[in-house]
Amino acid sequence: MSSLSQNPKKTLLFSAMKNPNTLKKKLASRFLKAMKKLKYKMSPSPPASIAEKKRRHRAVRAAAYASMASAVGPRRAWSRALLRKMKGRKRARRNPGNMNTRFGLNHLCDIVPGGEAMDSCSLLNETAHYIKCLVAQVQIMREILHSSSSSSTIL
């Protein structure tokens, strides 16, 4: 494993070959745990006010990003940035050279978490991984919705 860190290009390639299934399973289990937690915290029967509904919506969304970040852990710069944001820590220092305007990456560095502190190469690499995780997270959320709606159908 240490040889990988010595050769950066190899690390890039290796990280691209991550098994998508294990990632998805990790994401799924964390997200489901978070959802369960939310459910227990919820006030039971009376119909929720609009403010309460908004609060729940925000809580679920936060849980989605939180489980993404914690499932990936400190391995990735974007997940580290998300974890920092969640813990309320300071952001990482901005990229001093600001090479991001070079290829028109100035929008991308605002969108990807932690993007402003990355050089162009890292930013593109992180973006690819971030997209993969986002796609997996979206799939999981869709699957949860579909399986619940189908199981609760009364024939």
Place this chain on the structure above:
Amino acid sequence: MSSRRSRSRQSGASRISDEQIVDLVSRLQQLIPEIRSRRSDKVSASKVLQETCNYIRSLHREVDDLSDRLSELLESTDSDSAQAAIIRSLLM
């Protein structure tokens, strides 16, 4: 192209070559459904980046929308069997 290369050498902060960037951009290209479906090798880097931004933004919107529906789901469902079924299907 050569001017960009010399600029990066002058800054000295990073030794990122243009080919690395092109490599990464083409990798991104594979991930974005918009561009992948067009099957054209002539997509410019700026187009790829633009589409990447749009794609990520749309994914964020999707997460937001799905969160909304899931939060409504949290209210209604309370059967543990449904949850068990979900967990089984996802983690199988």
